[in-house]
Amino acid sequence: MNALSPHPWLFWLTVGAPTLLASLAAGGPAAAAAFLAGFYVCLVGSKVLIAVLVGRTRGRVAGRGYTWAMRGLA
Numbered sequence: 001m002n003a004l005s006p007h008p009w010l011f012w013l014t015v016g017a018p019t020l021l022a023s024l025a026a027g028g029p030a031a032a033a034a035f036l037a038g039f040y041v042c043l044v045g046s047k048v049l050i051a052v053l054v055g056r057t058r059g060r061v062a063g064r065g066y067t068w069a070m071r072g073l074a
Contacts, residue, residue, distance in 0.1 A: 002008060016039070024032040 020032055020035055023035045027034075
């Protein structure tokens, strides 16, 4: 599903690939690897952080309004 999403394609065509090539030209393969590692650590790390925060605060959200919101979203 992510392969068909335009967001990664737009990022890599407009920002990611030029930045990766610039870091490769300026600092060599180590700089390009550092860019990729930093990018994916931030990408995956932010998703993990959101999952942890939602998991910890899940018990605090309750009540009639929450129930109706979930029904509406379903």
